[in-house]
Amino acid sequence: MLGDKxxxxxxxxxxxxxxxxxxxxxxxxxxxxxxxxxxxxxxLYSIGLNVLxxxxxxxxxxxxxxxxxxxxxxxKLSILLPLGVSYNFTVYDEESRIxxxxxxxxxxxxxxxxxxxxxxxxxxxDFSFYTVRLQLAWMK
Amino acid sequence: MDEMKMxxxxxxxxxxxxxxxxxxxxxxxxxxxxxxxRAAIRGENHSMLGYFVRNVKLExxxxxxxxxxxxxxxxxxxxxxxxxxxxxxxxxxxxYLGECSFSFELCEDAPYSSGLRIFWGANGFGVSSAKxxxxxxxxxxxxxxxTGYSVNxxxxxxxxxxxxxxxSQYQINVTIRxxxxxxxxxxxxxxxxxxxxxxAWHDAGLLDxxxxxxxxxxxxxxxxxxxxxxxxxxxxxxxxxxxREIYVEAKTTCVDI
Numbered sequence: 001m002l003g004d005k006x007x008x009x010x011x012x013x014x015x016x017x018x019x020x021x022x023x024x025x026x027x028x029x030x031x032x033x034x035x036x037x038x039x040x041x042x043x044l045y046s047i048g049l050n051v052l053x054x055x056x057x058x059x060x061x062x063x064x065x066x067x068x069x070x071x072x073x074x075x076k077l078s079i080l081l082p083l084g085v086s087y088n089f090t091v092y093d094e095e096s097r098i099x100x101x102x103x104x105x106x107x108x109x110x111x112x113x114x115x116x117x118x119x120x121x122x123x124x125x126d127f128s129f130y131t132v133r134l135q136l137a138w139m140k
Numbered sequence: 141m142d143e144m145k146m147x148x149x150x151x152x153x154x155x156x157x158x159x160x161x162x163x164x165x166x167x168x169x170x171x172x173x174x175x176x177x178r179a180a181i182r183g184e185n186h187s188m189l190g191y192f193v194r195n196v197k198l199e200x201x202x203x204x205x206x207x208x209x210x211x212x213x214x215x216x217x218x219x220x221x222x223x224x225x226x227x228x229x230x231x232x233x234x235x236y237l238g239e240c241s242f243s244f245e246l247c248e249d250a251p252y253s254s255g256l257r258i259f260w261g262a263n264g265f266g267v268s269s270a271k272x273x274x275x276x277x278x279x280x281x282x283x284x285x286x287t288g289y290s291v292n293x294x295x296x297x298x299x300x301x302x303x304x305x306x307x308s309q310y311q312i313n314v315t316i317r318x319x320x321x322x323x324x325x326x327x328x329x330x331x332x333x334x335x336x337x338x339x340a341w342h343d344a345g346l347l348d349x350x351x352x353x354x355x356x357x358x359x360x361x362x363x364x365x366x367x368x369x370x371x372x373x374x375x376x377x378x379x380x381x382x383x384r385e386i387y388v389e390a391k392t393t394c395v396d397i
Binding site: 009012013016017019020042043049052053056057058059062064065094117118119120121122124125127129131 | 199218
């Protein structure tokens with residue numbers, strides 16, 4: 001009888017030990033997941049910003065927006081962004097109204113971890129200011 | 141009976157220790173998790189601040205270049221100040237990480253006046269330039285960040301011309317060098333004019349003999365022949381729009397060889 005009781009306690013202890021180990025694994029997993037995700041998001045943010053900077057280095061993006069040349073913008077984004085990145089590009093005027101009449105995007109961003117980059121643009125020709133929102137996500 | 145009681149007490153102690161360990165592990169994991177996530181979010185905010193500053197610097201430069209292009213083509217000198225004031229208001233209302241304050245000072249150091257230097261000389265040198273000192277102050281929950289930067293857009297040209305008599309005509313060679321911020325640069329459109337005996341200007345590009353050679357390094361040579369009569373110290377005028385559409389012109393006199 002005494003031996004049986006001892007056995008029950010041991011079983012309970014083993015259960016506890018297993019619980020401790022698995023809970024530790026369960027708790028630490030979000031850290032890795034979160035940091036992986038942060039790394040991805042940071043890289044995506046840098047890529048997006050560099051693309052916008054490169055596009056507007058000589059004021060070209062402002063000029064294309066002023067001309068409402070969405071096809072050209074879309075084509076340039078597709079070339080400059082790496083393969084495997086979906087994007088959605090929206091332009092707002094000084095009163096925060098959307099001015100791109102047709103969507104400038106590739107792929108679907110629904111259900112993905114999306115990075116949103118806000119970038120301010122000056123048009124050299126008529127000095128209009130625009131806010132550009134470039135949303136990026138890895139295709140998985 | 142006593143033995144059994146002792147064993148009971150002993151085993152419940154072990155379970156308690158295990159439970160305590162488990163609790164400690166859970167709490168410490170939670171603390172580490174929260175701490176590291178907070179650190180990552182702080183890092184992210186810091187880089188976003190850097191990205192914003194980079195964005196503002198580049199677009200300030202675009203604004204100054206655009207304003208200079210407008211002024212050099214006959215726009216009001218006030219364009220630069222007005223545009224920078226509008227830009228400041230736009231920035232301040234479009235910064236969402238905290239508070240943003242933008243200020244600027246137009247360069248008044250000679251030869252600049254109200255941030256501008258437009259000199260189209262008769263000695264073969266012409267310059268169109270704008271210079272502004274900007275400062276940006278960003279405040280958020282982590283503190284204050286101040287940065288100052290200078291924006292300088294300068295287009296200048298240097299022109300040399302020679303005139304040589306060839307039989308009954310005069311061969312004129314005009315060498316034009318174009319610079320952006322002191323470095324050789326390409327131009328978008330270049331027009332060469334020459335003066336006749338009566339003092340009237342003529343577009344050399346309309347002559348059949350006109351050839352403009354582009355060396356691809358910011359140096360251009362225009363060659364053309366003009367009919368007599370001979371004009372001593374013939375004046376040449378070059379009008380240039382660089383790739384940024386900044387206009388600059390310069391005059392020079394031909395050296396007879």
